[in-house]
Amino acid sequence: MSDRIYLLPLWIRLWHWTNALLIITLAVTGISLHFADPKLPLVEFALAARIHDIAGLALVALYVLFVIANIVTGNWWQYVPKPPGVLERCVKQGRWYMVGIFKGEPHPYRVSEEANFNAMQAIAYWVIMYVVMPVMLITGLLFLYPEFAPDRFFGFDGLLPVAILHYLTGAVIIMFMIAHIYLGTTGKTATSMFKTMFTGWYEQH
């Protein structure tokens, strides 16, 4: 009998894949808009702008649902790194990513229904979902409704700080996405954690 636990309820999996789809759409169209150049034909500009606006509003709605669902189900607690020894556990986890994983050592912390994430994951996910995402979404909304943006900023259009924050947080989320997809291959097998995200069942090491 395999050692597996039912880790992820349907709503989390639905949220995760919808979120993933929207983030990828926004990343591709966002790059098309920011780096707009005749020599870089990604998505045609007007189409990219339309898709980016619609997908952006959908992501705002999805994020609101995510926050509500986290509060209602108590899932928010998973994102809180629990003391004591948070730093030590992060160091241990970091050492495993840098050394232990190559030697075939087992994961330092066992995944359970009570603790889906290791301390490092919890901190990273918390920062991404509760700091970076809100900044990206709020600045995105300000782009859509510039009448609420500052009028001027150090002699420039007041949209400049909004644009820079949106650009930088978008870039952080793209970098997170790259690392996140890669770390998804560090399960029992290279594909087991991807299967978990579809079925909800987690294969223990």
Add this chain to the structure above:
Amino acid sequence: MFRSWRKTTAAVAAFVACVWSFQAHAGDAVAADPEVVEKNRKANEACFACHSEFGFKNPPRTDMDMKKLAETLYDPKVFAGSNHGTMDCRQCHGQGYNDYPHSETGKSETSPCSECHATKVARLEPQYDASVHARLESVKAKFTCATCHDPHIDLGATLLKDPLKIAVQDNKACLECHDSDEVFAKYAADDDKTPGIKKKRPNIDTIHEWLPNTKRHWQTVRCVECHTPEVKANRPLSHEILDKEKAEKNCLSCHSANSSLKTRLYRHLVKDEQDRLGFTNSIILSSSYVIGATRHPLLDKIVIGLVALTLGGVLLHGAIRIVFAIRRKGKKQ
């Protein structure tokens, strides 16, 4: 005798102001003679006594045609700030307007713009003749420079400076007809499909539905940025107004590092471009953040570098994992 002297003085004063105006527009730093300007403004007070909101509400005479007057009201302050604000009204409106009732031939005696702006008119006329407004003789006949450029209000880009103000001023000229069925009908030709019935005004919002953030565009750029052909750098904007078939639809024309806004709305400011704080097209950024055009190349390099490092890092990590896994497998065997 007195009237004749007054006419001559007004004409001379107006001519001086006109010459000054021409020099100032040509970039010459010749200041208006304050005495002449003051004299013209005093003379214009007689016109604004009727041709202003105040004059209309408090008509100095009882025998005036109020309906006609209602169509020719101007704000003295706005006029004073306009391109022609230092001139005497009679420089253009002729002697037929010295007295009331104005001369029957007064309107036809109004000076054409080419009287002062001959060179400009000669240069722009062929462009205008190729324009959508000159396609049909019946429509062309109704157009003068003043149809789009109100000489009592408009201020040239170099004097107005602020691109957002220029956009408001110039778009008003287009929208006055293209956003009003009543005014559009005054100029419209017969519909191709239904002769005898005038062409209906297409809804301005509907025909621009393809343009993202339409309202934002209308607040920050002019209709003519897209509805005139591309011109070479340092050349003034063409007066060939393009219809929707020929108008610019390539967003990258403005939304790229080599933005055509530099040769259009921001042409008069480009000489001051200094890539302030490292931003490309910082002169545009001073008024509007234009995605794709107002970038920071160094910041872009740092961001691209960090994303590349992340991607390279995970690929390298994955490759090392594979190598170690193969070695472990080999050892087990």
